[in-house]
Amino acid sequence: MPITINLDTVLQQRGMKSKELAEQIGITQANLSILRSGKAKAVRFSTLELICEALNCQPGEILEYISE
Amino acid sequence: MQDKTKILTYFTYGLLLLSLSLLINDVRDFNTDQFKDFVSWSRDANKNESWLPGKNAIQWSYYAVSAALFFWRAYLIYAFSIFLTIIKEIEAGNYFSDTVSKSFKKIGTIFIYYTINVFVLKLIMALIGSYSFHLLTEFKEELLYLVPAGFAFYLLAELFERVKKLKDENDLTI
Numbered sequence: 708m709p710i711t712i713n714l715d716t717v718l719q720q721r722g723m724k725s726k727e728l729a730e731q732i733g734i735t736q737a738n739l740s741i742l743r744s745g746k747a748k749a750v751r752f753s754t755l756e757l758i759c760e761a762l763n764c765q766p767g768e769i770l771e772y773i774s775e
Numbered sequence: 776m777q778d779k780t781k782i783l784t785y786f787t788y789g790l791l792l793l794s795l796s797l798l799i800n801d802v803r804d805f806n807t808d809q810f811k812d813f814v815s816w817s818r819d820a821n822k823n824e825s826w827l828p829g830k831n832a833i834q835w836s837y838y839a840v841s842a843a844l845f846f847w848r849a850y851l852i853y854a855f856s857i858f859l860t861i862i863k864e865i866e867a868g869n870y871f872s873d874t875v876s877k878s879f880k881k882i883g884t885i886f887i888y889y890t891i892n893v894f895v896l897k898l899i900m901a902l903i904g905s906y907s908f909h910l911l912t913e914f915k916e917e918l919l920y921l922v923p924a925g926f927a928f929y930l931l932a933e934l935f936e937r938v939k940k941l942k943d944e945n946d947l948t949i
Contacts, residue, residue: 734949739949747947747948749947749949751948751949
């Protein structure tokens with residue numbers, strides 16, 4: 708898929724662990740792992756909003772389009 | 776849900792037992808009453824007579840067709856037993872598993888194959904003169920119900936497959 712998730716990079720930049728983020732935004736670690744690995748089929752706006760709020764970033768920093 | 780599936784399981788077992796006993800009874804009747812005629816006929820039959828289109832061929836085809844009819848009835852009973860697999864999956868909470876959709880498809884296929892084959896076999900029986908074939912009666916007896924039921928099961932299988940895809944997509948939406 709040409710859409711890639713840069714969640715690991717943003718987490719590293721903010722010095723936050725994925726477990727902390729999962730707890731803050733109220734999703735399971737398993738679901739966050741699906742998102743991080745790029746296996747997710749879709750991301751809800753509400754989840755994206757919570758991630759951006761927790762990491763103090765823009766959606767564009769997490770999602771990136773790379774043409775194939 | 777548990778109660779409903781239990782009732783359905785008991786009902787399916789009852790139906791299976793009933794249909795099996797009916798089939799065994801018919802097989803026994805066939806052996807005792809008709810096979811005797813066949814044995815006595817085979818003793819008196821003219822062995823030099825040519826096979827086709829002789830009496831020998833007609834007699835043998837009658838028994839072959841009867842055996843085929845019993846086979847198809849047993850296969851239809853097997854289709855009912857597939858319901859038990861579906862009920863077990865539902866009881867386990869796997870409502871949209873591959874097994875459920877495949878089982879529905881299998882039941883539909885058996886229903887349609889049964890109808891076509893029984894129709895053809897009864898037609899052959901009528902041609903060799905050992906069965907009075909009335910198209911309307913045949914349709915009333917089983918053909919009318921099993922073909923639409925078969926297609927309905929195909930439709931159910933398709934629906935369950937689509938729902939499974941949607942469920943997978945929903946599970947992967949974060």
